[in-house]
Amino acid sequence: MVRILLLLLLLVIATGCGQGQLTNVNISKSQGFGEMNSDFFAVYTDKTSLDIFQHAIATAVQQEGAVNVVDPEFDLQLVTTKSQKSNYYLWLGQEGQQSSLMEATDTHTLYALTEEATASLRTLLS
Numbered sequence: 001m002v003r004i005l006l007l008l009l010l011l012v013i014a015t016g017c018g019q020g021q022l023t024n025v026n027i028s029k030s031q032g033f034g035e036m037n038s039d040f041f042a043v044y045t046d047k048t049s050l051d052i053f054q055h056a057i058a059t060a061v062q063q064e065g066a067v068n069v070v071d072p073e074f075d076l077q078l079v080t081t082k083s084q085k086s087n088y089y090l091w092l093g094q095e096g097q098q099s100s101l102m103e104a105t106d107t108h109t110l111y112a113l114t115e116e117a118t119a120s121l122r123t124l125l126s
Helices: 002-015 047-058 115-125
Strands: 022-029 042-044 074-080 085-091 099-103 111-113
Touching: 022 047, 042 047, 042 115, 047 099, 047 115, 099 115, 111 115
Parallel strands: none
Antiparallel strands: 022 042, 022 074, 074 085, 085 099, 099 111
């Protein structure tokens, strides 16, 4: 039940329900846990790209057990029309693999992204 509630919370954040519509996703190379890197190398504002990020987060599955990961590869910042910002860490998997996602404010919970989401994100980030 807790897993379902957390996934629904991620979906609400990703879709901007009650916080406005998702307007852009900013991406930077991560400098590790803690502060988000605001030196963005990509800013996505088009509907197709935003839909890819929303789908990746909405289909993410919470992983069981203790979180033990290396520093993240990317920092993601989701921004809504009401200027609400949500920050995430992303470990982008190789082609045919899953990726991992973590909400920056909850470093004790890790989510797995599908292989399909990984492929879509790899295409966007290339």
